[in-house]
Amino acid sequence: MSEIVIGDTEKAELARFLSGVRSAPERAFWYIGSIPGGRQSIAEELRGYIESEETGIWLPMDAERMPCCDGVKVDKDNKYSLLYHCAAVEHIRELVNIMSAEQLQIEYQWMLDSLYSSLVGNWSI
Numbered sequence: 001m002s003e004i005v006i007g008d009t010e011k012a013e014l015a016r017f018l019s020g021v022r023s024a025p026e027r028a029f030w031y032i033g034s035i036p037g038g039r040q041s042i043a044e045e046l047r048g049y050i051e052s053e054e055t056g057i058w059l060p061m062d063a064e065r066m067p068c069c070d071g072v073k074v075d076k077d078n079k080y081s082l083l084y085h086c087a088a089v090e091h092i093r094e095l096v097n098i099m100s101a102e103q104l105q106i107e108y109q110w111m112l113d114s115l116y117s118s119l120v121g122n123w124s125i
Contacts, residue, residue: 005082006104014104015093017111018043022087032089041110042095056082 004010021043047064051057057079060069064086072085085091099107 003105004108006101006108010108011093011096011104014107014111015089015096017114018096018107019087019089019111021094021114043110048086051113055079064095066091068094089115 006014042064046061048058048060051059055076057074057076059074060082068091069082069085072081074081096104096107
């Protein structure tokens with residue numbers, strides 16, 4: 001199989017898809033997980049953490065933090081504001097734009113595999 005060329009159209013598709021994955025109610029805590037060896041999609045990686053038990057504030061890890069995060073108000077009344085921001089298309093677009101060609105291939109293939117699995121899944125209505 002030949003490699004897919006990832007241009008602006010594919011990056012936009014990827015940003016919208018990853019935003020949808022991160023925003024889905026069943027994936028509300030997409031940032032929780034472990035990072036096994038090897039590269040994986042940012043939809044499956046640990047991307048943030050809870051600052052402390054006392055504050056309960058969610059903060060993005062360095063690899064997730066983008067300049068757009070700086071304008072997001074975070075305090076005890078807005079504990080998850082950065083979590084919601086990091087699920088937004090605008091934020092993910094910034095992540096996608098700094099990815100290497102190799103990482104873009106991983107992300108795009110993960111998206112295609114996820115879509116394929118959804119289409120051929122066992123549907124019982």
